[in-house]
Amino acid sequence: MQYYIGIDLGTSSVKSLLMREDGEIIDTAQEGYDIIKPDQQYAQQDMNLLCRAAERTIQAILKKHPGTRDNIRGVGYSGQMHGLVMIDKDGNLIRDAIIWADQRSGEEIRDIYSVIPEEEYKKVVLNSLSTGFLISSLMWVKKHEPEVYAKIFKVMLPKDYLRYKMCGELGTDMSDASSAVIFDTKNRQWAWEFIDRLGLEREFFVPCHEAYEIAGEVTAGCEKNTGLWEGTKLVYGGGDSLMQGIGNGIISPGTLSANIGTSSQLSCALPEPLYDSRYRTNTFCHVREDRWMLMGANLSGGVALKWLMRNVLDMQSYDEMTALAEKVPAGSRDLLFLPYLSGERTPYNDPDAKGIYLGLTLKHARAEMIRSTMEGIIFGLRNSLEIFQDMGIEFQRIFASGGGARGHLFRQIQADMFGKEIYTSVGKEQACVGAAITAAVGTGGYASYEEACGCVVRLSEDVVIPDAENQKIYEERYAVYKELYPRNKDLFGCRNHCEGL
Missing domain, CATH: 3.30.420.40 (ATPase, nucleotide binding domain)
Structure with missing residues (x-):
């Protein structure tokens, strides 16, 4: 063996x-x-x-x-x-x-x-x-x-x-x-x-x-x-x-990868180098000569939750945070988070962009802040999904990976915001699996990525289905989310102008 x-x-x-x-x-x-x-x-x-x-x-x-x-x-x-x-x-x-x-x-x-x-x-x-x-x-x-x-x-x-x-x-x-x-x-x-x-x-x-x-x-x-x-x-x-995608068996068109690690990305494999005419996304080479990757990238993925846990709430674990967030309904009781803690790439490519919690009131507590942060991360990926759809990218399924695949709540939010069933592969560490698959293909263990992915990658039976009521809520909140950056853009870079005041 x-x-x-x-x-x-x-x-x-x-x-x-x-x-x-x-x-x-x-x-x-x-x-x-x-x-x-x-x-x-x-x-x-x-x-x-x-x-x-x-x-x-x-x-x-x-x-x-x-x-x-x-x-x-x-x-x-x-x-x-x-x-x-x-x-x-x-x-x-x-x-x-x-x-x-x-x-x-x-x-x-x-x-x-x-x-x-x-x-x-x-x-x-x-x-x-x-x-x-x-x-x-x-x-x-x-x-x-x-x-x-x-x-x-x-x-x-x-x-x-x-x-x-x-x-x-x-x-x-x-x-x-x-x-x-x-x-x-x-x-x-x-x-x-x-x-x-x-x-x-x-x-x-x-x-x-x-x-x-x-x-x-x-x-x-x-x-x-x-x-x-x-x-x-x-x-x-x-x-x-790319390795996350390979670890989920994504080597051909028709499937999207929604990955949440430190940052977060929505990506897919393509047989030609397609790119957004406004360059809001990234087009990179893929793992072999006849493949390219289209990707929407958000700089604050899981790092936003890590920041909230360590710097604001002084909590000890993501499981503890998720348990609280699960008690809050979709929409976080009208609390909305813009996750631009390190600037942003897709869709605005603005290093001066900042994060926002919109709608904070005395009724909000830790649970609402946690869930709204999770929702804000997925809203960022929803931006990329819209661009992909405008480009005519067709897909049949979305795979969740990274931290966004490990808890049911994160996957449910993705299903509700994307309006699609969310799939995962069995096991964890898809980037490592993708790297190991690449080693197997390169050293002759498998004749192709398709053969390797077909033998190695196994789908989980736990498929998350969109909730129709939550979808309606997120559609309304997403319309507000999309207004946060353009309405505040001029304020994000005001530090230099305000230092002398």
Whole structure:
């Protein structure tokens, strides 16, 4: 019997999963860490700390299941997207990674568009530039940290650094490369002309490969740190949103993935690089040559609940929060939450956007705040669903994954807001499963993603059906929700104007 390991290098934790070739999950291990915020707009992480955490999760699994070690055929990766990792010529990190949640590079985006007109840029990359993307962060480093920029040998995405530490080979996959947004997404290669026009060195950018291709082999040093045998094959892997989809069996059109992790995303697989004409969504390369992904991204997903739990309510667990929220009717007794705690991407792409609780009164308590926060997160995904439908995207089912799949209440809210049945796959950690499936495809365990997903992914019998009365309530509340941002947009950026008052 063969085994595969899938590693998901997330924003708040790293998870590793050991999967038997027939899809049986043998074990998982997880280790958490934090975002470094030296300034309110900054979001950084020490990639060496994250890599050591990843190594310990692999080590923990193999220590519990030593009999599987000889039969691990491959390792795959899922990772937080967009972030900038920089190394010097000796392979050492130059500074902390600037990750997707970072908001510092708004001026650099304007600088990029002053060199390359915005419409010209978007037609090649198929995306709007946002803060926290590799290219905008790299331009910030070039302008504000020239001593760091001068040391750069290569730039890469977070999971690529972990893989490099494990095999010693540099590279990235098409999904993460396209999420750097200095990429010719239709033709699946770096946007070399744009790189030249921005005055960046071509040599900074590592080779690009498909997610399932072999990236290298476990080194002797990695064997010592993880317990994996030297020579074990490693595949390139992909961005976490895509791996979540693969872990739910989504490789072909017709199914949407609604994922709630630290951030939240609505996404689907497409046979061609479709994109929103207003660039409110993202179009990235998928896990193989004939697939692309359409995604609507919201920066505050589960992190909004984490913030509420730790910073406001001083509660101890999500289960405790959900138990309270279940006692509140749909609509949270007219309390409405705009979840823009870290700015927003879809549909407004505004790093200055802020969160709002609208309708607070003396009758509201913790339970209403919790449920309205959950509802606000799903309303954000509803924005993306409307855009997908306007683009003519057809789908038969929606899969919930991440934290949004684990509790019935979250899934019921999705069913009621989307007006669709909500499906889940058996088990948890779909991003890890997607990474393990990719390792299986890349190392020959399966001939294709379709074959692998057909054998590995199993649907749960617990399908959540929309409640007609709740749907009516959410339709009314959604109309108000959509007014919150445009009516308050001018106030969100008033800090600089108000500091002198």
